[in-house]
Every structure is written in structure tokens, then in C-alpha cells.
Amino acid sequence: MLSYSDNIIFIGDQRWKCIVTPCLELQNEYNYSTLHRKLVDTLTQLLSQFPNAKTFSKLDDDGLIHPHLYYDLVNKFESNNYAGLLTDYIVEVTSHKFIFMRGVFYMFGRELAECFLRNNLIPESASIGEDIFFGKIVSNYCNPKFIDLNDANMIWHKGYNL
Template identity: 80%
Template sequence: DQRWKCIVSPCLELQNEYSYNTLHLKLIDTLTQLLSLFPNAKTFSKLDDDGLIHPYLYYDLVNNFEPNNYAGLLTNYDLVNYKFIFMRGVFYMLGRELVECFLRNSLISENSIGEDILLGKIISNYCNAKFIDLNDSNMIWHKRYNLGKNKNCDLEQRYENDIN
């Protein structure tokens, strides 16, 4: 049952065609449109297109995460590059204040930079983010690629086993 997963980005009218090297610009474009389309939304989240989050964890985070009076952030740390909060991050959740701060401080660069790195640098350096460590990272997974673009479906089976 995939009803819990809402894919918004494909429905947006993005300003440009984006490539792997311009994903940071796509992130800026996407967040700009989402703020406009959802003026009352208080929390925004991002899940990699090849990532999976357990719906119960997501519901719990949405219900308990209150960024109304402060900028809050849930992070999934990369064990290999532990100094980078967003480096290859599978999932993160941002309060509206953080999204607005990010967009105010995002300098459009012609240089290629990973969107997670750009977001992490700005949030860390300019937005006074209050970081909330996400300890339940065992409920957030990244699919493994094999045989080119074919993806391993074990995660879907694991998800089905967890809810049944």
C-alpha cells in the first residue's frame, strides 16, 4: 500500500530541465514552488527517489515535530562522511522557517554541487538550525542498485513484513 507516499515534484512546473549536475538548482526551484503552493504547510520533508521510510515513523515525526517557534531539523547522518550532515542523506525534514531561510541564502551557482551538500552548508552556517538527531535510522533505508538500473526489492518486502 503506497498511499502514504506522496510524490509532489513530478507535478510541479519546474523552470528548467535539470541534470545530475544541476540537482541543487532543482532543489531551489522545487522548494520555491512548494512554499507558494502550500502556504499553510509548516513542515517539508525530502526522501530520495531510491529511498524508503517506514510510514509509522513518518507519521510519528510529523505528529511530534513542531518547528513553529524555532528552526528544527531531523537528520540521518552518513557514517562514512560523518562531518557532513546531509552528505548523501536519504531523508530529512525541515520546518518552514528553515526552508525560507535556505531560499534567502541560496546563491545560484553555475558550479555543480550536490543538493544535499548545498542545503547542509546553508542550513548549518546561516539558519541557526536546531538539529534533532534521528535515532530511528533503522526505519529509513536506501535501496541497493544491482544490474544497472534494476533495484533490489527486499526493502518493499521488509516493509510489508513490518506492517503485517
């Protein structure tokens, strides 16, 4: 991963051996059906290891974001006083009870992360996509201000033929 930023944290990426940037060492192994648990574990560590961090962003490991867009989004987010969730989102169509992110990239403030961690009660056996899981929790418990990403033309995500 190339970046102009000094605040990129690689999570469990053994190729870099945590030399170039800080790394979080997660204690569990995750697969596609347990990514919601990885999100909880990651945010728990981030909040404790970076107590002064105000903004967090999530980018899929098979996604890319143009650095200029990233910094523009950080500025836009900070101008909203970190209050909300900056994302390309979808309203759940069946019950309209929650909003979830399309997954590739989203940004949120510390207060939202703390609220998410206080309310993330799920059965251990549950299998739910992390973006839906995050969206359900913050929509139902955290009263977020959703800030639409609007133009995602400089965010790329690998396509898969399934």
C-alpha cells in the same frame, strides 16, 4: 509511490500525470550534478503554492520510509515546534564548518526553508550534491536546531554498485 498520506506531492513524475495527487511542474530539466538547483526550484514553488504548510520533508526517489515511522517523525518534529532539521546527519570532517544530511530523508520547517532560499547564492556553473548544498546553507546562515533521526531502520535506500 504508495502512501497513506494525502499530502504527498509528486515532482515531475509523468507516470502519475498529476491526477492522483498535486504535482509541481518544474520548468527546468535536472541531472545528478544539478539536483541542488532542483531543490531550490522545488522549495520556491512549494512555499508559494502552499502558504500554510509548516513542515516539509524530502525523500529520495529511490528511497522508502515506513508510514508509521513517517507519522511518528512528524509528531516528533511538531513537538519541537518545527524549529530545526530532523535528519541522519554528518559533520563535515575537514573544516567542521557545516553539517549535511545523508540524503535519503530529512524534514524541516518553513522558517528553515525560507532562510535557505534567501541564502542559496551559488555560481551557476557549480556542481554540488543537494544534501551538502542544503546542509552548508542552513548550517552557516540559518542557525538550525539539528534533531537526530537516531533510528533509520525503517528508511530504505537502493544500493548501487559503481
